[in-house]
Amino acid sequence: MIEPTPSQKEVINSEYAAGTTIKVIAGPGSGKTLTLMLKVRELITSGTLKPDEVLILSLTNKAVDNAVHKLLDVFQENEPCEVQTSTADIVTQINVSTIHGLANRVVVENEGLINIIEENGWRGLLKLIPPDILKNFGRSKSGTALTPRMFERLFREYQVGGKNRVQDSTMERIISIMRGSKVVTNDELIVLAAKYLDLARNSSKPESSASFTQDLLEKYKVVVVDEFQDLFPSLLPFLEIVARGKQLILFGDPHQSIYGFLGDNKILMQSLEESRSTRAQETYYLFDNFRSTPEISQLSSALIKENDKSVGQAYYSKLPMSLQCQAIKAADSIEELEIVVREVCRVVSHSARFSDIAILTRTNAQLNFVAEYLGSYGIPVEKLTAQPDWMSDKTVKFLSDLLKLCVLVSKEQGASGEANHLAYYPSDFSVIVTLGASKGVSNQALQALFAEAKASKVSLWDVLAQGRLTSVSTANKNKIRNYVKHVVTLMEQLELDADPEPVSLIATLADTASKLGFVSEGIKSAEAIDASKCHISEWLKALKGCIQLKPENVPYTEWILETQFDQIQAANQFSDSSQDRGIGSVKLSTIHSSKGLEFPIVFLLGSSDSTFPIEKNALYVGITRARNILYLSNVSNKLLPAQPLCGENIPWNAGMWKYYRKDLKRPCVTNFVTSSNNFNFLSKRYGLASPVRSISTFAVRASHSLRYVIR
Numbered sequence: 001m002i003e004p005t006p007s008q009k010e011v012i013n014s015e016y017a018a019g020t021t022i023k024v025i026a027g028p029g030s031g032k033t034l035t036l037m038l039k040v041r042e043l044i045t046s047g048t049l050k051p052d053e054v055l056i057l058s059l060t061n062k063a064v065d066n067a068v069h070k071l072l073d074v075f076q077e078n079e080p081c082e083v084q085t086s087t088a089d090i091v092t093q094i095n096v097s098t099i100h101g102l103a104n105r106v107v108v109e110n111e112g113l114i115n116i117i118e119e120n121g122w123r124g125l126l127k128l129i130p131p132d133i134l135k136n137f138g139r140s141k142s143g144t145a146l147t148p149r150m151f152e153r154l155f156r157e158y159q160v161g162g163k164n165r166v167q168d169s170t171m172e173r174i175i176s177i178m179r180g181s182k183v184v185t186n187d188e189l190i191v192l193a194a195k196y197l198d199l200a201r202n203s204s205k206p207e208s209s210a211s212f213t214q215d216l217l218e219k220y221k222v223v224v225v226d227e228f229q230d231l232f233p234s235l236l237p238f239l240e241i242v243a244r245g246k247q248l249i250l251f252g253d254p255h256q257s258i259y260g261f262l263g264d265n266k267i268l269m270q271s272l273e274e275s276r277s278t279r280a281q282e283t284y285y286l287f288d289n290f291r292s293t294p295e296i297s298q299l300s301s302a303l304i305k306e307n308d309k310s311v312g313q314a315y316y317s318k319l320p321m322s323l324q325c326q327a328i329k330a331a332d333s334i335e336e337l338e339i340v341v342r343e344v345c346r347v348v349s350h351s352a353r354f355s356d357i358a359i360l361t362r363t364n365a366q367l368n369f370v371a372e373y374l375g376s377y378g379i380p381v382e383k384l385t386a387q388p389d390w391m392s393d394k395t396v397k398f399l400s401d402l403l404k405l406c407v408l409v410s411k412e413q414g415a416s417g418e419a420n421h422l423a424y425y426p427s428d429f430s431v432i433v434t435l436g437a438s439k440g441v442s443n444q445a446l447q448a449l450f451a452e453a454k455a456s457k458v459s460l461w462d463v464l465a466q467g468r469l470t471s472v473s474t475a476n477k478n479k480i481r482n483y484v485k486h487v488v489t490l491m492e493q494l495e496l497d498a499d500p501e502p503v504s505l506i507a508t509l510a511d512t513a514s515k516l517g518f519v520s521e522g523i524k525s526a527e528a529i530d531a532s533k534c535h536i537s538e539w540l541k542a543l544k545g546c547i548q549l550k551p552e553n554v555p556y557t558e559w560i561l562e563t564q565f566d567q568i569q570a571a572n573q574f575s576d577s578s579q580d581r582g583i584g585s586v587k588l589s590t591i592h593s594s595k596g597l598e599f600p601i602v603f604l605l606g607s608s609d610s611t612f613p614i615e616k617n618a619l620y621v622g623i624t625r626a627r628n629i630l631y632l633s634n635v636s637n638k639l640l641p642a643q644p645l646c647g648e649n650i651p652w653n654a655g656m657w658k659y660y661r662k663d664l665k666r667p668c669v670t671n672f673v674t675s676s677n678n679f680n681f682l683s684k685r686y687g688l689a690s691p692v693r694s695i696s697t698f699a700v701r702a703s704h705s706l707r708y709v710i711r
């Protein structure tokens, strides 16, 4: 059990008072996240607040995932509290959410199901633009076809252009399709949610407001925000209204602010603080560093050149590890990765495991290159992303889109006449996305059908279901009839009112997806199929959790779609096991996705192209992820001192390994081998036969160790 330091205790025991603000500023590894969890535990176990009066907000699904795990940990280690409720029950009642997830719940509650546009949505919308217009309208610099991502960027630029923008009929048409089919971007979601909260607050009959919206205004007493330095100005209207009248507790580290491209965090913080009516604010600092060795901490402090305020009295300090940070200098990316492979091999020949190691890059493209390169040596790797992989899996998304289509179409069919004759129908977007992703339906056919629907003022689904297909070719007709037939069967099979059981729900959706010839660009290899199966089973786990959180009067299928942002919390709380996934793999992450995490060994890759150096705060985040060993490769930043970076003979540094094993509570192991036979064996298996660099004794040993660990 961890004993909080005096400064952590001050935060944990700080007084609860409605309308006040508590700000906790602390460096990496100072126990911010832990203190946040202990503070929440204290508020609840002391009886000050009930679990359902606490709202914890994060920016990414991964951070929510992390927070739920940590909450479960801190409540589990607590002595049995007076309230006879199990840990999982208490944690279930605490609302841990992403800001966008919360905004989504408010909007859905007030205007029914909406679509938050993602890559498949942009791809679908792109299919509605005729080729001649597309040609003039947008093209990549290299002249290649417009990708959904490029289209999304153009759309954003157009919207930001405001009143001064030159009207573009295609963009205007896309905007009206989006409005009509309830399709919003993430930024629009925040604005809409703030609008509904404001309406509810000013309503003369508050009891008439929807209950989640009302709860958000009244039920919660404390709003805790983790990583406040990552908040950006467009979140302000929503945050300000959610936190009004409550105690707002903000944890963060301004030096770790790395989302500057979304807007200035300082502007948001200033406006947020000014908007608090009482303006009573207390600021606390945590000065300890439980994570990094003094050698690594020294390097990170040199980078930010801490000012007086943030240099306080540390209560706890680690002993030196007798190893300075390691500098890697390479002529190009290949040489850089050759050195990384060699060093990975060196450390795993000793007490390190592959899972101790993280390789951090600046961009996703670099990350993919590293994954491929290490993979070619047979080194197991695992990519970390800002949200769990299953949430962005294309197959999971398609199945979810199919479900949404069925729910929306059946709602529209059940609606009274007044809902008809709309310019666009909510189900239109789901048809565009699902029909567009099914095999063999051309863009021209989709455009013709859409035009027909608009001319007749009926929904796109009605055009298809009524067989008004005169404007499309015979081949397309057959595909579309096939699509309609399978979707109609799916709607019958799903029995939407009868709350289908999650396993059969997914099985039925998957069966229809295969009959529709759904092709996911991601699924081309056997490995990708395996990964997709794994993602579907994780989704299933989340859906099972969702059932347990569902209010009685909402149909299950609608609940799944409404809460899709929050399923991560359900997946965690109701999971049967908390097994360590991916043990034995080197973690690969962009610096951005590594936030809040720590690893015993970190390789921070720069780039051989020094014209684009890593931004200072990102470099700071990367460096401070390391617990024991830090390699900086081709990181050129003038703010870093030339010393104490140096190259050391790590394998023979016995004192360092002793420290390493003690710190990570590892048994003493030695994997040494000198026989070249092992290398010959491995060189065939892992393609080590003709390495770019000469084969040293280390390579022999490392190869042997690879064999051990991979087995």
Ligand SMILES: Nc1ncnc2c1ncn2[C@@H]1O[C@H](COP(=O)(O)OP(=O)(O)OP(=O)(O)O)[C@@H](O)[C@H]1O
Pocket (backbone or CB within 6 Å): 002, 003, 004, 005, 008, 026, 027, 028, 029, 030, 031, 032, 033, 034, 035, 253, 290, 291, 595, 596, 597, 624
């Ligand atoms: N009082 C304490 N005693 C011992 N270990 C502690 C204490 N407080 C925190 N730690 C440990 O320090 C490590 C870092 O803690 P935590 O992840 O909460 O830091 P953080 O401030 O949130 O870091 P970052 O800003 O990088 O996200 C964890 O391993 C945690 O268990």
